Amino acid sequence: MVTKTNRYSTEFKLNTVKMILEEGRVASQVARDLGMPEKTLYGWISQYKSDPKHPFVGSGYLKPDAQATRDLERENRELKEELEILKKAPAHRKPRPEVRYPFIYDHRFNYSVQRMCRVFQVYRSGYYAWVKCPTSERTYRRMNLTRRIHHIFLASRRLYGSPKIMRVLRDEGVRVGQKTVARIMRENGLKSRTVRKYKATTNSKHNQPVDDNVLNQTFTAERPNQVWMSDITYVWTAEGWLYVASIMDLFTRKIVGWKADSRMTKELVMSALDDAYEREKPADGVLHHSDRGSQYASNEYQARLKKYKMKGSMSRKGNGYDNACIESFHSVIKRELIHVETYKTRKRAHKDIWEYIEIWYNRLRIHSSIGYKTPVQFQSMYCNNVNQKAS
Known part of the structure; x- marks a missing residue:
């Protein structure tokens, strides 16, 4: 058997306590009339006597300083969440809404849709219209292409740029141009991770004999091991x-x-x-x-x-x-x-x-x-x- 737990508003508590203290009603009888434990009622009376102005903190009313603290915590929490959203999707801030909607949809269980729409500066009505609208064949193809580009990029140790990813796709039979691949990579924040540094390793200051430059910058060969x-x-x-x-x-x-x-x-x-x-x-x-x-x-x-x-x-x-x-x-x-x-x-x-x-x-x-x-x-x-x- 499951017993439903009653929840009482601040107004209800105040009226009940005042009825006992100001009208002289017997607390035990009031408790029986309301069908509640006497212990709960005496707890309300104790809270009211300790602070008659703000007796029931946590019951829908907070002291001014506590309210300010809670508001500040809420704002900080919301700001932190918005920064997390932007950090996860930096490339989605500027592209068209159709690019941002999939991100919102994929993360709808992690963040509120309202907040993500505000961060990406899109209307919720537009997002929900996009969700309800059946996916077109063109959109479906682009989604599959985006997933495949993600896979190739990660498989390349995050090293391939758009030219090589395009070649891999074409070898797989996918007809796509380099500009399209580059645009999808840019929209999804896929950037090749390379840097440059140098250090000399050749010591040619010696008196030993050297061979002639037979190769002479002919960087071609006709067979392996030539x-x-x-x-x-x-x-x-x-x-x-x-x-x-x-x-x-x-x-x-x-x-x-x-x-x-x-x-x-x-x-x-x-x-x-x-x-x-x-x-x-x-x-x-x-x-x-x-x-x-x-x-x-x-x-x-x-x-x-x-x-x-x-x-x-x-x-x-x-x-x-x-x-x-x-x-x-x-x-x-x-x-x-x-x-x-x-x-x-x-x-x-x-x-x-x-x-x-x-x-x-x-x-x-x-x-x-x-x-x-x-x-x-x-x-x-x-x-x-x-x-x-x-x-």
Whole structure:
């Protein structure tokens, strides 16, 4: 059995108490007449006697100072809620109402519709009309496109801009222009997270012999493992610098070998070369291009190139464009990973770099220079074409 609990207004309480105190009625009898506990009635009498002017705080009336405090708390709470709404949807403040309505609808259980409409400066009548109106086919297509763009953007580690997202969509059979993708990204606050920082890693002030610039800025190749390009980049951690030596295949743009260490030594670049050779097992005659750094010009490194029957090529002194492709990769990894993270240890940095190169860059990230394919995908396509021609 459920008993209903009576709720009494301030006016009811005042009239009841005054009837007892001013008219001399017996409290116990009044309680029986009203069908309420005597204890409750005596509590009202005690409250009234303690403060006859404002006896029932919390029963619909507050003291002036308490009311002011409550009003201030309410205003602060509303302001905080409005700031939360704007923080969650900064890109929805200016676009047309049809863009803001979906946000209001999706968050209607978290915030009041009235407040969200006020924040976004739209009429509630317009929002409710939008809710009641059946979704048009065009609106439905745009909603699906927006969801897919969100998914691609997040899957790209929040790195892809509108050109690459457009290419991914077109590969999926979606006919869409870059301006449309860019507009949807802007309206939904999807912005690529990249930064730029630089530090010199090449020490060309040495007396060791250097190779001629055989490559001569011919940044094209006809097959995998025809031209390899090498360079060194760096990562700052709380433990100090971590240096990364990488080797790229010019044809596929794949990182075929890499190593990282706390010192920028000839052993570091030799380990990267060994890694690349063991992975790819290239035929004789690979053109190996690098800068004039002392590590690459060392006798030991040159001997390793001869062992693998590779031909050496080095950039001209002070000309960064001669090694542009591999330097472009290091610029990308800096923008997309190294300078958007803060590393406490070299071990953690090494782990993230491994994941970036082996999983993201080589196998998932599309490259404009190879027809918006991934390096592994592009290499596989080449091998399949060769096998088909051979058969």
